Amino acid sequence: MKKSTIVSIVVSSLLISPLVLARHVQADEVGSNSVEPVLATSTNQESSPDKSVSEQVASSENAEVSKESSTENVGEKAVVEQAIDSNQSIGEKESHLDKAVPESSNVLDKAASDKGTVPEKPVADTGSDTEKNVDSRIESNATAVDSSRESGNDRSATRVSNPPKTTLADLSEVTGQTRTEEDSKKEATISEAVNQLLKWASTKEGQVGSTDQDRLAFAKSLGMIDQKAKGSDPVTDLVTMVAAAKKLHAAYRAERKTPLFMNGRAQPIFPFTRGDNPEHYSYENSDIVRYVVYVETDYDTDGDGKPDLVKTFVQVPKAAVKGDYKAPTIFEASPYVTGTTEERTLEGLGLKEGGKFDMAKLYTKPDKRKAVKEVSTEEVAKTTNPKEWYYVNPRESSADYTHYDYENLNWYNYYLVRGYAVVTSSGLGSKGSDGINTTGSDLEVAAYKSIIEWLNGKRRAYADKTSNREVKADWSSGNVAMTGLSWAGTTTFGVASTGVEGLKTIVPAAGIASWYDHFNSQGSPLDTGASNDLSWLSVYTSGRILDKDDWDKIKDYYAAYITKLNELQHKDGHNYNEEYAKRDYTLDAANLKAAPLLIQGLNDDNVKPKHFELMLEAYKKAGIDPKVLLHQGNHVYPSTRWAGTTVAGQAFNDLMNQWYSHYLFGLQNGIEHLPQVTAQDNLDPNKWRRFDKWETENKITARAYSKREDVTVSSDFYGTGENWTTRNQDAAFHSSAVSASYAAPVDRDITIKGHIPLHFSAAFLKGDKKHAHVSATLMDVSDEEFDVVKEEITYDKDGYSTRTLEKETVDEKGDWHGSNLDSLPVKEYKTHKVKSVVISRGWMNLANPDSGFNSATSRHSIDLKENEYHNYTMYLQPNLYTVKKGHRLVLTLHAFDPDYIYYADPYEVKFKTDSISATIPIVEESQSLLLRYQPNEKDTEYAKLADRILAIAKKNPAVEKDNQQDKGSGSELKPGGQMDQQPPVGRDSMEFRKEQKVEIANLEHKENDASSKEVALSREVRLPETGQKANSWSIYGMLSLLLAGLWKVIGGRKEKK
Structure with missing residues (x-):
């Protein structure tokens, strides 16, 4: 050759x-199903569905880039699931179409719109004669490029083979920068062009970023350059770059400062001034107006004869306060942010249980206050003391850490510089507010709803708690989004279930849909002691104690309320009742109107994934298509004030900016056409998958098989000598006295998607019938180690667990915020090697055979009788999880789950083998599996037994008496037996807040890990970026x-x- x-x-x-x-x-x-294509970011839409916040578009400016504008065909169908690499944004298709096309639009002043007047345009910068000449030359040279552009705005695909070179001299003609003879010969790089053009557009130092990296990020946000462009690349499309710079130039110099929309999102053109320095903050010197009002609610929950007032903290760009535009609001309703007590019981607050309390009095509606005068936002803002929103909480501080509230003061700065307002309230019973905290009840929801009504002009707020001087939200457009983590995510769904006008969208992260399922599962508690009481969260967040005089007015009244709440919650054991119904937001699904983006960590064992499924089902009943974002984190909000993350390569905040731009400003950018589900892969966190729907018609029908007709499991770890801390790892490979294990090999890759109904027939044998709890796990098991994103759980000698998710910093300044804000690190999850991992688990009380998936089905218990069988369906938590070919699916059955509860008095449960089956929802084609019993090596008799003929699957009668003596229990139970390592009484649901405080302390002390690697303990507080490296x-x-x-x-x- x-x-x-x-x-x-x-x-x-x-x-x-x-x-x-x-x-x-x-x-x-x-895959096998179809998914809606993700639309391109629309850049040629001039109309807005919301007349009050219409876009203002300069047609002459749009003409410069109209050839690039395109909206993709909605009717086309792609594949059911798309695996997309980390460099592809959520708004792009698999072909990596770049939607970064400049769009200029300023928001109309609502008042001007109402009057029918033409909105005032930003002051146009006509430019010098030199600029006009170079514009003409650039445009004529760009014909070849423009003529080759395809629909979809794929700039990377539209380069001609020999595009005209752009020199430094060309740039100098636009920006007026001094040039040399060499400049006309030297080809300009993207970084050089971006730096010159953005600095030319700006009016002050640092306005467009302090580093080249910041300015490149800004240019990509504007649509000035391709998302994949590198600073060292040559300039190939100066037309687009100059057009974008001109729009920015005009916006910075506009007489009326209004939000700027380009590339389908609000741009960071508003300056930022910090609010966490009370000694130096003032209204006059701040670009962000901050003040406090007291919104009047309907009810008198603290019994003082007046409607409760809830303290509400407002942050809004000064331009909106001055009347340049009407700002929409991002609202976080979090009982935590104004200060917590760090206590969980009345005793911890120095109070005693007792006293009589009539719950009906909480719903008393006194006459409303009469406003004596109206004062402006500016007047109130000038007189509000900064220490109203920034103060030390001694109860949350320690010898080496000082905690300041409002703790979320700087969490939403990203949005403030883009023209959004941010409103925060901790609601009833918090520091500065009236009332008492009722832990998620309809009264709590109604109070938060009142704040949205104030933002809509339908309710009164006052400048303080005594003068009756009314303050209107005169800067507000009336459009509101709610978001937050945990309880702050819960309130979003609660308020949405009221159907309140003006709430356009909710973005709950790990929010509770039904408080029953937060504390219980099908009749079984998920915690013990005070941590299983609704009241402990009320005690924890009763911030009125931070003001002694205020607390003294209500403390005895409050103690009586908590006593009554505990009584009513537990009067039916661990069953659903009226108190839980007040906190079950799924019951009001018909009222839902606000568009949802539901965020959930698939490794969250605090607020479990079932809650996003309950929300999703409620929205479907309301006829609304919900969107779901599933990540591999635990109890976290994807982006925080100390680190950012990405979703399929797109910054999470950027994704949310697109979402809010659409739902709050009315911008037509196509974000509403996201597939229903976007999910991070468990095996490769760099990979994200998309599905047109969460439900799947495909399933694995898995049946258990054993040579024995039944199997008995004990709760007695002590008496049987089993180690509870390694029970799952042990059960992955063999059964034991405390677990029955069944395994089946997987002959192809499968992706589990949804919750898992587990059917079985069981009988309580002997022991303490009051606590006949059973649990189950489904595991991914391999003889060889494999990589997976999953929490590692370790236990100390006292039985306390530590949960870790390993991650690293992939870019120290990669999370760009814009304006004069600092950029933050981007974090990325890492996989770790295991031989077994729990995919899903469930919990149930044998006394609740009729309990189903929905909370309200767990209302009734039966009196258990020994050796009497009942049929059960336990629902294991939903997950999106891929099992690789060659691994095994292992189903295990246990008594109580010591990760959640602990009972010293042992009991035994017997399961009928042929009744055990699981319906496992999968993405791939349906199949059947036979789960074979895995005997313990000590069970030498099992190998000698003859195989049984597999029984035809049939449903057992609801109640079946077993008259035979149990053969599975070899010894008497030992009441009160103690484990060598006892699980602590109750899990610490506040670990995620402890982690937040650690992060805040690290941030304040500027402690940076030299290796850019850290381990997040227990409930993680953020979701890191992803990046495709395998291809x-x-x-x-x-x-x-x-x-x-x-x-x-x-x-x-x-x-x-």
Whole structure:
């Protein structure tokens, strides 16, 4: 073979290999259902569905980039699930279409719109004669580029083979920068062009970023450059870059400061001034107006004869206060942020249980206050003491840490500089507010609803608690979004269930849909002691104690309320009752109107994934298409004040900016056409998958098989000598006295998607019938270690657990915020090696055979009788989890789950083997599996038993008496037996807040890990970025095989010669 021929083959192969690989990968990831295509960010929409916040578009400016504007065909269908790499934003298709096309639009002043007047445009900068000349030359040279553009705005695909070069001299003609003879010869890089153009557009130092990295990020946000562009790349589209710079230039110099929309999102053109320095903050010197009002509610929950007032903290760009535009609001309703007590019982507050309390009095509606005068926002803001929103909480501080509230003061700065207002309230019973905290009840929800009504002009708020001076939200457009983590995510769904006008969207992260399922599961508690009381969260957040005089007025009244709440909550054991119904937001699904983006960590064992499913089902009943974002974190909000994250390569905050721009400003950017589900992969956190719906019709029908007709499990870890801290790892490979284990090999990759109904027939044998709790796990097991994103759980000698998720900093300043805000680190999860991992688990009380998936089905218990069988369906938590070919699915059955509850008095439960089956929802085609019993090595008799004929699946009668003596219990139970390592009484649901405080302390002390690597303990507080790294190695591998093959061919030819 000639050398030239060999070279040709090698070169051709190198060129075609990535395409072959891409097709191969794409083929592997095509599913069986269809998904709605993700629309391009729309850039040519001039109208807005919300007349009060219409876009203002300068047609002459749009003409410069109209050739790039395009909206994708909604009718086209893509594959059911798309695996997308980390460099592809949520608004892009798999072809990596760049939607970054400039769009200029300023928001109309609502008042002007109401009057029918033409809104005032930003002051146009006509530019110098030199600029006009260079514009003309640039536009004429760009014809070839523009004519080759395809729909979809794929700039990376529209480069011509020999685009006209852009020199530094070209840039200097636009920006007026001094140039040299060399400038006309030197080709300009993107970084040089971006720096010059943005600095030319700006009016002050630091306005467009302090580093090259910041300015490149800004340019991508504006649509000035391609999302994948590097600073060192040559400039190939100066037309678009100049057009974008001109819009920014005009916006900065506009007489009326209004939000700027380009590339389908609000841009960071508003300046920021900090509010966490009370000694130096003032209204006059701050670009962000901050003040406090007291919103009047309907009810008198503290019994003082007046409607409760709830303290509400407002942050809003000064331009809105001055009347330049009407601002929409991002509202966080969090009982935590104004200060917590760090206590969980009345005793911790120095109070005693007792006293009589009539719950009906909480719903008393006194006459409303009469306003004596009206004062402006500016008047109130000038007189509000900054210490109203920034103060030390001694109860949350320690010797080496000082805690300041409002703790979320700086959490939403990203949105303030883009023109949004931010409102925060801790609601009833918090520091500065009236009332008492009622832990998620309808009264709590009504109070938060009142704040939205104030923002809509339908309710009164006052400048203080005594003067009756009314303050209107005169800067507000009336459009509101609610968001937050945990309880702050819960309130979003609660308020949405009221159907309140003006609430346009909710973005709950790990929010509770039904408080019953937060504390219980199908009749079984998920915690013990005070941590299983609704009241403990009320005690924890009763911030009125921070003001002694205020607290003294209500403390005895409050103690009586808590006493009554405990009584009513537990009067039916761990069953659903009226108190839980007041806190079950799914019951009011018909009222839901606000568009939802539901965020959930798939490794969250605090607020479990079932809650997002309950929300999703409620929205479907309301006829609304919910969107779901599932990540591999635990109890976290994806982005925080100390670190950012990405979703499929797009910054989480940027995604939310698109979401809020659409739902709050009315911008038509296509974000509403996201697929229903976007989910991070468990095996590779760099991979994100999309599904057009959460439900799947495909399933694995898994049945248990054993040579024995039944199996008995004990709760007695002490008496049986089993180690409870390794029970799951042990059960992954064999059964024991405390677990029954069944396994089936998986012959192809499968993706579990949804909750798992587990059916079985069981009988209580002996022991303490008051606590006949059973639990189950489904595990992914392999004989060889494999990589997965999952919490590692370790236990100390006292039984306390530590949960870790390993992560690293992938970019110290990669989370760009814009304006004069600092950029933050981007964090990324790491996988770790395991041989077994719990996919899902469930819990149930044998006394609740009729309990189903929905909370309200757990109303009734039966009196258990020994050796009497009942049929049960336990619902294991939903997950999205991929099991690799060659692994095993292992189903295990246990008594109580010591990670959640602990009972010293042992009991035994017997399961009928042939009744055990699981319906496992999967993405791939349906199949059947036989889960074979895994005997313990000590169970030498099992191998000697004859195989049984597999019974035909049938439903057992609801109640069946077993008259035979149990053969599974070999010894008497030992009442009160103690484990060597006892689980602590109750899990600490506040671990995520402890972690937040650690992060805040680290941030304040500027402690940076030199290795950029850290371990997040217990409930993680953020979700890191993702990045695709595997594909490049796959390409190298393919090329290596190709070259090896060629070498062999050449060698063979030589041998023949």
